[in-house]
Amino acid sequence: xxxxxxxxxxxxxxxxxxxxxxxxxxxxxxxxxxxxxxxxxxxxxxxxxxxxxxxxxxxxxxxxxxxxxxxxxxxxxxxxxxxxxxxxxxxxxxxxxxxxxxxxxxxxxxxxxxxxxxxxxxxxxxxxxxxxxxxxxxxxxxxxxxxxxxxxxxxxxxxxxxxxxxxxxxxxxxxxxxxxxxxxxxxxxxxxxxxxxxxxxxxxxxxxxxxxxxxx
Numbered sequence: 001x002x003x004x005x006x007x008x009x010x011x012x013x014x015x016x017x018x019x020x021x022x023x024x025x026x027x028x029x030x031x032x033x034x035x036x037x038x039x040x041x042x043x044x045x046x047x048x049x050x051x052x053x054x055x056x057x058x059x060x061x062x063x064x065x066x067x068x069x070x071x072x073x074x075x076x077x078x079x080x081x082x083x084x085x086x087x088x089x090x091x092x093x094x095x096x097x098x099x100x101x102x103x104x105x106x107x108x109x110x111x112x113x114x115x116x117x118x119x120x121x122x123x124x125x126x127x128x129x130x131x132x133x134x135x136x137x138x139x140x141x142x143x144x145x146x147x148x149x150x151x152x153x154x155x156x157x158x159x160x161x162x163x164x165x166x167x168x169x170x171x172x173x174x175x176x177x178x179x180x181x182x183x184x185x186x187x188x189x190x191x192x193x194x195x196x197x198x199x200x201x202x203x204x205x206x207x208x209x210x211x212x213x214x215x216x
Contacts, residue, residue, distance in 0.1 A: 005062075006121065012055045013117035015048065020110040023103065037095050043196075046095060049086055052113070053079060074190060077181060082109065084174045089150040101150050108143025112136055133198040140186075148181060148182035151175045154199055 022031050022045065034045040056079050063070040093099030115135035120129040155186060156166060156174040200206035 009117050010121045012052055013114065013121065015052045015055075016110050016113040016117070019048065019052070019106065020043050020114055023107055024056060024112060035094050035098060043091055045093055046086055046091055049090075049109075053082055053086065056082075059188040072190070073195075074193075076122075077142070078190075081178050083183060085147055085150060088171055088175060089147070089154045089178075091161065092154075093150065099150075101146050101153075103148060105143055108139045108146065112139045112143070115139075130201055133201045135200065136194050137198045144182045144186045144191075148179055151178035151182070155179065204212050 022034055026035075028189050033096065034048075037043055040118050047078040056075075059068070059070075060072065060079060062068045063072045063075055092106065093102035115131045118125065119132040122128050152175075155172060158171055158175070161168070183204060
């Protein structure tokens with residue numbers, strides 16, 4: 001089983017690196033195909049991101065059953081926020097005009113994941129651990145703010161629309177969840193926890209080679 005999870009981690013790193021390459025290469029002719037809706041009104045970039053998020057949910061499941069260590073609640077909430085953004089926030093912004101807020105969200109995700117997976121693949125690497133713990137200090141607040149702004153705009157449009165069915169109210173609840181968590185719980189709970197882990201490494205007060213991946 002461990003070889004399967006290693007393969008999934010390798011696929012995830014390759015996928016997120018590809019997403020980052022798309023972001024860095026735009027605007028260009030070859031990246032257009034990933035942003036434009038197809039005849040079925042689907043966006044290829046969104047589909048790729050959903051597949052990558054499925055791998056992340058497998059990791060959250062492994063935390064839940066005790067196969068790997070981690071904060072289950074934080075992981076579950078984080079990826080619920082991402083899925084909400086993927087389904088309700090990003091599609092319109094990416095398809096219409098490659099909105100700056102949406103692009104910031106994607107950059108924060110891609111950089112975070114490209115910096116995270118090497119530590120799973122090479123747990124003995126002090127460099128991989130350093131990047132894993134330090135990079136989110138920058139990418140987390142940028143991503144959280146961009147997600148909150150995107151969720152607020154999507155929520156406002158949905159609230160002012162004529163739709164008044166149960167599905168619309170479910171969407172409003174999920175968008176409200178993103179706005180609440182990113183505006184209040186993120187700055188007061190999640191980010192301080194990241195700083196507690198990352199700042200000692202950044203400032204050289206903790207040796208990056210003294211801990212294993214399981215204690216990260």
